[in-house]
Amino acid sequence: MKQKITYCFIVITLIQVLLPFSLLATPSLTSLQINEDIAAGPNRIYLTVTGIYSDGTSRLVSDPIWSTSNQTIATITYNGVLHFTGEGGALSVRVYKDGISTTKTLTVAPWPEKIKIETDLIESANPYRLMLLGEMSDGEERYLGPEDGVVWSTSNPFVAWVNTQGIVTFTGEEGYVNIRAVVKDLSVTDNVQALGGDNQTTAWRKGIKITEDIEYSKDPLELTLVAFLTDGTEEELDNSSADWSSSNKDVALVDSEGVLRFTGKPGFTTIEVVYGGYRYEEVVSVGRFIAKLSINQSLNYTTNWDGNSLPLSATVVYNDGSEYIQSSGLVWSIDNNKVAEITSDGILTLTGEVGTLTITAVGQTGSNNPAEDTLTVEVPDIDRPVPQRLFIDNNPLTSQQILAVKAYCIYSDGSLRDVSDKVAWTSGTSDTASVFRGNIYLTPIPGAVRINASYQGLNDQITGYNYGTTGNSERMYQLRIKQHGLPFSYKALKLTALVQMGDGNIKDVTSKVTWRSSQPLIALINNGVLTYTGRTGKTSITIQGYGFRDRLELEITPAQLQLQVERLEIKGELTKGAVQLKAIASYNDGTIRDVTTEAVWNTNNKNRAIVTSDGMVMFLDGFKAVEITASFAGQEASVVR
Incomplete structure (x- = not known):
């Protein structure tokens, strides 16, 4: 008896221990899914529901709770039989089981x-x-x-x-x-x-056709349907009496009146018309073409542009959805040749004349309505600085066969601009030297060198002598000041004295020659360090040594003493959808000033990012490559993404 009691105790204990584990092992319901498609109509629909369980299995669910959102439209029984009343409207069918539910929603139309x-x-x-x-x-x-x-x-x-x-x-x-x-x-x-027509009819229809040769058009095309008769004549038919269709609605659509409308997408479609037992088909091809274009540059005018070449471009969207930035393949034109000129590939050059200019870019679309965009530029009537003096920076002295020089122009407002790419360079001694785009090419032939630069009626010339490389390496052939021309500066400027040896080598002898200024009240010179006094006038800087002498002529005008911007810098980075940039100007007297609201701001692609007149940049469609520029007092700065 005692053994039986012990055995029962063990069994009860095992049941108590194992029962919770068996309960925990039962998978739980996680989601429901109505199996049948629901379409309104007079027939009853028998709905069932599948349950998805926590162990990944699925099976039909028994005894769920069914309901509808509007019983005037449809009712449902406890076992899922759905019956529509015939009324129309929005309807939701809901099923619920063990805290989980799902719904199917539809719009019921009377039948x-x-x-x-x-x-x-x-x-x-x-x-x-x-x-x-x-x-x-x-x-x-x-x-x-x-x-x-x-x-x-x-x-x-x-x-x-x-x-x-x-x-x-x-x-x-x-x-x-x-x-x-x-x-x-x-x-x-x-x-x-x-009963048919009269017995005198001698011609009968034997087929139909569309009379037009269908080609792409941006405008709707009204097609003409005719029947051709047994006697060779044609009979125009009523379009609305025929059945019209397009095999590819992504390319073109045709309505019941025979009006054809192209979507603009490339591809092929077959236009089919059926009438009186006859059928006619015409295959239509739409190629790739420009669907839309937009000129990129904002072109807010700045005097820096006068006489410079500005490459224009457009964002071009093709009918296949592809997008490119291009200048070629478009037709560029302007409406005012006094204000600017433009090349066939979109290179714009402003003349400096006052006026309004409209730029047009046209892209062929394969139809009579090409894609185009226009941009208006206003060149205001403002005081423009006038070129006053041109100078080349360095003399033609080098140990190499190529010497790069630059040309600068001093304007009436005192500003200094690099015009090297705009001047006309010529050589007066082609046997000893040639020049192209500011690069002087010395020949092996000894002799005098004379290089000329011309710009807007101003001229400058540098001269020297090419001794070649066949002389005595210990002998000095010439002494020259490296600099040929200098602008005014509040800062001390370092001049360089050079000698050319017989073997062509160049040596710096700045500290070994005597420096002198003919007018110390205009400029002081000490061991090659030039300091302007701030007075106007002319002075000659002379060096002497080794039996040679050279001279640099300087002139300071009142315009040059005006405060000038030496450098413009943009503060800020294009890292957000909207960002405020600042333009900071550094002046030649060492001062710095915020000129954000005074600068002229531009974007090289206003289809990607626009910039306001006070330097606020806003990206239009994600962060794409763009360049933002600021112009002020003849200086320009840019920031790119």
Whole structure:
């Protein structure tokens, strides 16, 4: 007896221990899914639901709770039998089980319960529409069309033809014809015995065709449908009596009136028309072309642009969705040749004349309506600085065969601009030296060197002597000041004295020669360090040594003493969708000033990012490459992303 009690105790204990584990092992319901598609109609729909469980299994769920959001539209029984009342409106069907639910939502439209052809079917020389009247499930009556799923057919298209819109056309042939309309499970027919035309008819239809050669157009095209007859003549047909279709609606659409509209996308489509038992097809191809373009540059005018070449570009979107930035392949034009000139590939050059300029870029679209964009530039009537003095920076002394020099222009406002790319360079001694774009090329032939620069009526010349490289390496052949021209500066400037040896080598002898200023009240010179006093006038800087002498002529005008911007810098980075940039000007007297609101701001692609007049940059569609520039007092700075 004691052993039995012990055994029962062990069994009970095991049950108490294992029972919770068995309960924990039961998978829980995680989601529900209604299995059937729900479409409104007169027939009942038997719904079932599948449950997804925590162990990944799925199975039909028994005894769920069903409900509908509006019982005037549909009711559902406890076991999932859905019945529509015939009323229309929005409806949600919901199922619930163990704290989990799911819903299917649909819009219920009343359906026809009876249909009849209301128009009498009679033989007529003119096409006419058959009206199909439906008695709807909500008790209303209305006319039905293709959007309701109506399908029309004829038993004898050689006597009478009916299209998808219900337009019936009698051919003029004698015979019996039956016209039928079908909507889902409902159908209705009407028939007539056609007597045909008079017996004098000698030509009959033998086919149909579209008269136009269809090509892409941005505008709708109204197609012309004709029947060609047995006697070689043609008969124009009523477009609305035919059935029109396009095989590729991504390329083109055609309506029931035979009006063709292209989407603009490239590809092929077949335009098909059916009439009176005859069928005609035409394959249409739409190639790749420019669908839209927009000029990139903002072109807020700055005097820095006068006489400079500005490469323009446009953001071009093709009809296949691809997007490019391009200058070539477009037709560029301007409406005011006094203000600017433009090349065929979009290089704009402003003349400096005052006026309004409209720039136009055109891209071919494969139709009579090309894509184009225009941009208006206003060149205001402002005081423009006038070029006053041109100078080349260095003398032609080098141990190399190529020497790069620059040309600078001092303007009436005292500003200094690098015009090396704008001057006309010439050599007066082509046997010993040639020049191209500021690069002097020395020949092996000894002799005098003379290089000229011309810019807007101003001229400067540097001279020297090419001794070659065949002399005595210990002998000095010439002593020169390296600098040929200098502007005014508040800072001390370092000049350099050079000697050329017989073997062509150049040595710096700045500290070994005597320096002198002819007018110390204008400029002081000490061991090659030049300091302007701030007074106007002329002075000569002379060096002497080793039996040689050279001289540098300097002139300081009142305009040069004006405060000048030496450098412009943009503060800020293009790291956010909207960012405020600042323009900081550094002056030649060492001062610094914020000129953000005074600077002229531009973007090289306003289709990616725009910039306001006070330096606020806003990206339009993500962070794409763009350059923002600021111009002030003849200086320019930029920041790029």
